[in-house]
Amino acid sequence: MEYGKIKRRKTRAVYVGNVKIGDNAPIVVQSMTDTKTHNIEETLNQINRLVEAGCELVRVAVPTEKDALALKEVAKNSPVPIIADIHFSPRIAFISLESGIAGIRLNPGNINDKGKIREILQECKKKNIAVRLGVNSGSLEERLLEKYGYPSGEALAESALYWSEFFESVGFTNFKVSIKGSDVLQNIEANRIFAEKTDIPLHIGITEAGTLQQGSIKSAVGLGILLYFGIGDTIRVSLTADPVEEVKVAYQILSSLGLRRRGVEIISCPTCGRIEVNLPEIVKKVEERLEGIDLPLKVAIMGCVVNAIGEAREANIGLACGNKSAILFKEGKPLKRVSEEEMVDELLKEINNISKNLKG
Ligand code: SF4
DSSP: OOTTOOOOOOOOOEEETTEEESTTOOOEEEEEOOSOTTSHHHHHHHHHHHHHTTOOEEEEEOOSHHHHHHHHHHHHHOSSOEEEEEOSOHHHHHHHTTTTOSEEEEOHHHHOOHHHHHHHHHHHHHHTOEEEEEEEGGGOOHHHHHHHSSOOHHHHHHHHHHHHHHHHHTTOOOEEEEEEOSSHHHHHHHHHHHHHHOOOOEEEOOTTOOSHHHHHHHHHHHHHHHHHTTOOSEEOOOOSSOHHHHHHHHHHHHHHTTSOOOSOEEEEOOOOTTOOSOHHHHHHHHHHHHTTOOOSOEEEEESSHHHHHHHHHHSSEEEEEOSSEEEEEETTEEEEEEETTTHHHHHHHHHHHHHHHHHO
16 A cells, blocks of 8 residues: 555445445545434424535434425435435335435345335336445344354345345345444454455444544544545444534544545644643634635644644644744744734634635
8 A cells, every 4th residue: 555545445336316426436424314304494404504514415314104204305405415214114115215315224134025125126226216235233134143143244244245235136236335333343344344345335434433522533443444444435423412523523534544625624732831822722713713614724733833843834824832922834934923812813814815815
């Protein structure tokens, strides 16, 4: 592997509405609403917030007929393609397929009726609806549990391969696969085994990852390792938090690996005994004011000059703080000295100038 560049696994293309997944397309960021889907207004509000944060596909839960019937309005008014999350009920799947959605998520393990699955796939093919084939450690087939003794990574990969072959045997290919183990290592193992054997795109995610902090760390580790090996065509970070946070964390993971970028990259030092300004407060203010601004910029905010010169060279713009003041750097060169009070405003002013120049 060439250092600094991830070589992505070769996969075939799948389309969820107009969103391409696989075949070297940018890794698609998706999330899931936590509203009752039949509460159409609330659901659409959340979808719009997710899209503003950069979400490209939104999945909604469809546990009841009422939710399935609401999909029509949701799909019609959503700015991005909608994926219906279906479990257990072919009946709800069939209602959902009539609503203008672009994709469904289906775990064959919890429908467990090949005849019904075949019918659903035929309908999807007719309506150009993509499928996410889900395999979960919780709904693994009995025969695989007996063969492996527990839902190991190998067992999960085997189940995913089995159902993929079944989908293909009935002539359905517009699908991606997600394999969710009960822990990070099992997840990595299962996805790696599956990835070696097929060119089917993979949806990756760490299920039930936890709260904002714990879930972000678990996801960064699990997804980061898979992405490093070139695995993953679309990602969802699962958090027990506002789903908008899932989108932000997803981009942070992808940008850490140079796979995608969104917003403005802020580099700040951890601070130490040399610090003579309130750096956490300064960084927080800059972050708040840059929220929602999408520019290909690296901003360095350093507590002192020790690392600032080096970082400033790497960054487009930055502050090297000192005693209640800072040097404002631009493209590696000092621009001027600013006081602690004016630091944030001055930095933002320069970022605005750069932004104007970028827009031409
Ligand atoms: S940049 Fe300066 S203040 Fe920040 S951690 Fe490094 S030495 Fe400490």
